[in-house]
Amino acid sequence: MDLFQAMQISASGLTAQRIRMNILASNLANANTTKTPEGGPFRRKDVYFQTIGLSELSARSYPREAGRFEDELDRQLQGVQVSQVVRDARAPRLVYDPNHPDANKDGYIALPNITVISEMVSMMNSQRSFEAGVTAINAGKSMVNKALTIGR
Amino acid sequence: MARIDLIPVPQPPVAGSASLSLPGAPSAAPGALRGSESFGDMLSNLLSTTNDLQIRASEQSQALLSGESKNIHETMIALEKANVSFRFLNQVRNKALEAYREVQRMQM
Numbered sequence: 143m144d145l146f147q148a149m150q151i152s153a154s155g156l157t158a159q160r161i162r163m164n165i166l167a168s169n170l171a172n173a174n175t176t177k178t179p180e181g182g183p184f185r186r187k188d189v190y191f192q193t194i195g196l197s198e199l200s201a202r203s204y205p206r207e208a209g210r211f212e213d214e215l216d217r218q219l220q221g222v223q224v225s226q227v228v229r230d231a232r233a234p235r236l237v238y239d240p241n242h243p244d245a246n247k248d249g250y251i252a253l254p255n256i257t258v259i260s261e262m263v264s265m266m267n268s269q270r271s272f273e274a275g276v277t278a279i280n281a282g283k284s285m286v287n288k289a290l291t292i293g294r
Numbered sequence: 295m296a297r298i299d300l301i302p303v304p305q306p307p308v309a310g311s312a313s314l315s316l317p318g319a320p321s322a323a324p325g326a327l328r329g330s331e332s333f334g335d336m337l338s339n340l341l342s343t344t345n346d347l348q349i350r351a352s353e354q355s356q357a358l359l360s361g362e363s364k365n366i367h368e369t370m371i372a373l374e375k376a377n378v379s380f381r382f383l384n385q386v387r388n389k390a391l392e393a394y395r396e397v398q399r400m401q402m
Contacts, residue, residue, distance in 0.1 A: 146375060149375075150371075153365070153368055153371055156365070156367045203368070275367075276367070279367070279370075279371065279374075283374050283378070287378070287381070290381050290382060
């Protein structure tokens with residue numbers, strides 16, 4: 143179990159947080175969007191994570207090096223991947239505005255159910271997770287560099 | 295009383311196996327003593343590994359700049375791996391030179 147595996151696992155976490163950050167940014171930008179190409183207002187999106195084994199993670203990043211020897215401890219190592227992006231199934235928020243071009247026959251427009259505060263808290267969460275992953279990578283790197291000073 | 299799931303920890307390979315844990319190195323089963331491999335072979339393997347990692351790092355940088363790769367952290371990690379591999383090569387060189395000087399100092 144070499145330290146580069148720690149870097150690879152952390153990198154999967156960073157990729158997952160990057161995707162989550164993009165989804166949150168799109169949620170925030172579209173907080174007041176009433177029209178989408180598929181009809182209806184913008185629907186809030188969320189990302190779900192699931193684990194991915196280390197061997198599959200290595201196969202994705204370095205397809206040339208398949209079949210490396212792995213032991214029991216390696217099989218316990220798991221990175222993270224985005225399993226799916228789900229749309230919020232709750233009904234949109236109706237606001238009375240008959241002069242709006244997207245108003246329905248009763249004069250209501252449908253606005254997305256996005257609370258800016260909750261999206262921003264999720265963004266801060268995602269940022270801290272990203273920073274934690276970078277710290278883990280740096281820690282692994284400094285351990286390797288320290289090992290290279292043995293006998294100096 | 296909580297049950298603790300114990301994961302068996304494998305014993306580390308015997309000292310003396312010449313397998314490197316750098317990615318791209320020729321994979322060997324740990325514990326297999328490479329008695330037939332000379333120091334020169336090990337050095338040339340290490341050189342090719344370092345070269346591969348350097349090439350991969352520059353490929354990743356190209357991919358990032360062209361927009362093909364969206365993950366800047368993967369490029370940084372590839373650069374770090376190339377850096378570590380080169381430092382390791384440097385250390386091996388230092389140790390080899392030190393051993394050579396030690397042999398030179400021997401009184402005949």
